[in-house]
Amino acid sequence: MTTQPTVTPKGTVLLLGARSDVARATARRYAAAGYAIQLAARDPERLAAEKTDLELRYRVAVTLLPFDALDVAGHGAFVAALPVLPDVVVCAVGLLGKQAEDEQDIAAAITVMRSNFEGPASILGHLANAFAARRSGTLIGISSVAGDRGRATNYIYGSAKAGFTAYLSGLRNRMAGMGVHVITVSPGFIATRMTAGMDLPAKLTATPEEVAEAIFAAQEKRRNVIYVRPIWWLVMLIIRNIPEPVFKRLKI
Amino acid sequence: MKLSGWGRTPVHDTRLVQPDDEAGLRAALADGPLIARGNGRAYGDSAVGRQTVDMRRFDRVLAFDPATGQLVAEAGILLGDIIAAFLPQGWFPAVTPGTKFVTLGGMIAADVHGKNHHRDGGMRATIDWIDVMDGAGQVQRCTPADNHDLFDRTVGGMGLTGIILRAAIRLRAVETGWIRQTTTPAANLAAAMDLLDAETSATYSVAWIDCLATGDAMGRSLVMTGEHAQRDELGRHPPLPRAKGKKSVPVDLPGVALNRYSVRAFNALYWQAGLRKQGTQLVDWDSYFYPLDAILGWNRIYGRKGFLQFQCVLPDATARAGMTALLQAISASGQGSFLAVLKRLGAEGTGVSFPQPGHTLALDFPATARAQALFDRLEAITLDHGGRFYLAKDARLSARILRAADPRMEPFAAQRRAGGEAGHFASMQSDRLQL
Known part of the structure; x- marks a missing residue:
């Protein structure tokens, strides 16, 4: 086999929050399928090794872009300055926070909420408008099962994810006639740096590679809402249907 | 948390950390002795320590x-990911073990060998340099020429000399992803060893032994050799085989699933299938090198108690008598091995690495009390015939037997103590073996 030059891209995918483990795995999945990759994160120079890795493995073009999810005033300019308007956007921006501490430190709680709702909603809002004008594209938001019902142990994070889930739902509804597809991904537990050290149940915990595969498959099949491990659909169905007088006394 | 190797026994409590940069590794070093772990494919307790450092986040091509x-x-990149990226560009690993679910660091730490060891040597022969983090957190580059003492002790040193961070290795240029395989039945052990000894020019050679055959047929084998197929041999096949589907073992099978009857039936069927396939055929790289990888989680067929793997190498002078004695002991015990593999090894490794010129035999057994008794016997036979053991497979050797089999081990341990490595790098295996 002769070594071929860089392949003609099948499309371009933009990863927002590209330093996360899920974004990293997703970038690899799309690169393996022949997509050109845009990695957007704060301090993108720290992603130089990821860029080299993707280029050497998959011979696709990789662009590093500075992006701050909380700098919502800059999001319009970020989209306008994109070297190529992507075909697919995966928003992996998120901040778990520390629930117990954030209950007392409301400013920290607000940062968690802004990171999980305001920032992602803002950037996807700008991208949705650009996609609508072009009349094509796929927006993929990584939300969380934590948004399905507020619980004492993670409601600051969960409430923002609930907002994000509702936003994605509404955006999907608005974009349905415009050739733009919106996918909501609820990964459940993922074994990542964010959850390192937590004792997570193995059957409910996905790897970043599994999430990446589910995202890629969801786009190919034009799914709307996915739980990465289907068991989560059942778990959350039960949790959502526990009557409030009972639920408020539970420790889950 | 509880952690084991691929054989699922023994299980130990460990503190598992997953750093993603060198600062994280230095922090782990400050927390006490540790052992680096790749993808957990060593069979026993080589990559389980009181503190275990998961290296999988260090997985970039540089x-x-x-x-x-x-x-x-x-070091944490998977061999399978290397193949996925570089086979389409015309390159294949120069040395590969029997699974692609190993990491680069693990391959170096175990100085793995492949079906081409008799000709091309082991992992060591493919390495240009490695970067190793020592107990002080300093990164040392070592090559076969510079800083070669550390190089020789690290390749095959089971992670006990430092943390392997990065490596430069040579891949082999190939024209296709296909192997031209020739299968030759051998009626008994002597015939199989004759064939392996005669096939020194074949790039790849290995024999699968029906270890339940007895009498005149004891050690009957299918001897399989292979060559990388050239483009003009492919006929209608595309140069890159299509990816194959994976099956997985979803649950632990009950311990009785593998018994002498089912193992005997499997071995008999495999033998018959091999007879039908004898001659030459094209086989895709994945089926040829990694037949078991197609069944994800195949270790679960042995049930919750797990399994033990035995692998020794016997020098040429004693290999024939020794292999006969090993097979007789297995046959006498009535325990069959699902997989029994015989292979010719070439050059001696450096440091404490496993290979030496001779024949190596690898066998799996469910981890039962009877298997433990059989292992006592197999270890004694190996000692009697001047053989040595493969630490990447070991879950149960004693420090005494290891030293009796391998005079390199005590100097290795002494240097670890004198140089301070012993205080920073330790696995449950190194504790058990007093390395």
Whole structure:
């Protein structure tokens, strides 16, 4: 086999929050399928090794872009300055926070909420408008099962994810006639740096590679809402249907 | 948390950390002795320590030179990912063990060998340099020429000399992803060893032994050799085989699933299938090198108690008598091995690495009390015949037997103590073996 030059891209995918483990795995999945990759994160120079890795493995073009999810005033300019308007956007921006501490430190709680709702909603809002004008594209938001019902142990994070889930739902509804597809991904537990050290149940915990595969498959099949491990659909169905007088006394 | 190797026994409590940069590794070093772990495919307790450092986040390709095939990558990259990236570019690992679910760092730590060891040597022969983090957190580059003492002790040193961070290795240029395989039945052990000894020019050679055959047929084998197929041999096949589907073992099978009858039936069927396939055929790289990888989680067929693997190498002078004695002991015990593999090894490794010229035999058994008794016997036979053991497979050797089999081990342990490595790098295996 002769070594071929860089392949003609099948499309371009933009990863927002590209330093996360899920974004990293997703970038690899799309690169393996022949997509050109845009990695957007704060301090993108720290992603130089990821860029080299993707280029050497998959011979696709990789662009590093500075992006701050909380700098919502800059999001319009970020989209306008994109070297190529992507075909697919995966928003992996998120901040778990520390629930117990954030209950007392409301400013920290607000940062968690802004990171999980305001920032992602803002950037996807700008991208949705650009996609609508072009009349094509796929927006993929990584939300969380934590948004399905507020619980004492993670409601600051969960409430923002609930907002994000509702936003994605509404955006999907608005974009349905415009050739733009919106996918909501609820990964459940993922074994990542964010959850390192937590004792997570193995059957409910996905790897970043599994999430990446589910995202890629969801786009190919034009799914709307996915739980990465289907068991989560059942778990959350039960949790959502526990009557409030009972639920408020539970420790889950 | 509880952690084991691929054989699922023994299980130990460990503190598992998953750093993603060198600062994280230094922090782990400050927390006490540790052992680096790749993808957990060593069978026993080689990669389980009181503190275990999961290296899987260090998995980037750092450089590749298409003129020479030199690949520079972080230690946690999977061999399968190397193949996925570089086979389409015309390159294949120069040395590969029997699974692609191992990491680069693990391959170096165990100085793995492949079906081409008799000709090309082991992992060591493919390495240009490695970067190793020592107990002080300093990164040392070592090559076969510079800082070679550390190089020789690290390749095959089971992670006990430092943390392997990165390596530069040579890949082999190939025209296709296909192997031209020739299967030759051998009626008994002597015939199989004759064939392996005669096939020194074949790139790849290995024999699968029906270890339940007895009498005149004891050690009857299918001897399989292979060559990388050239493009003009493919006929209608595309140069890159299509990816194959994976099956997985979803639950632990009950311990009785593998008994002498089912193992005997499997071995008999495999033998018959091999007879039908004898001659030459094209086989895709994945089926040829990694037949078991197609069944994800195959270790679960042995049930919750797990299994033990035995692998020794016997020098040429004693190999025939020794292999006969090993097979007789297995046959007498009535325990069959699902997989029994015989292979010719070439050059001696350095440091404490496993290979030496001779024949190596690898066998799996469910981890039962009877298997433990059989292992006592197999270890004694190995000692009597001047053989040595493969630490990447070991879950149960004693420090005494290891030293009796391998005079390199005590100097290795002494240097670890004198140089301070013993205080920073330790696995449950090194504790057990007093390394």
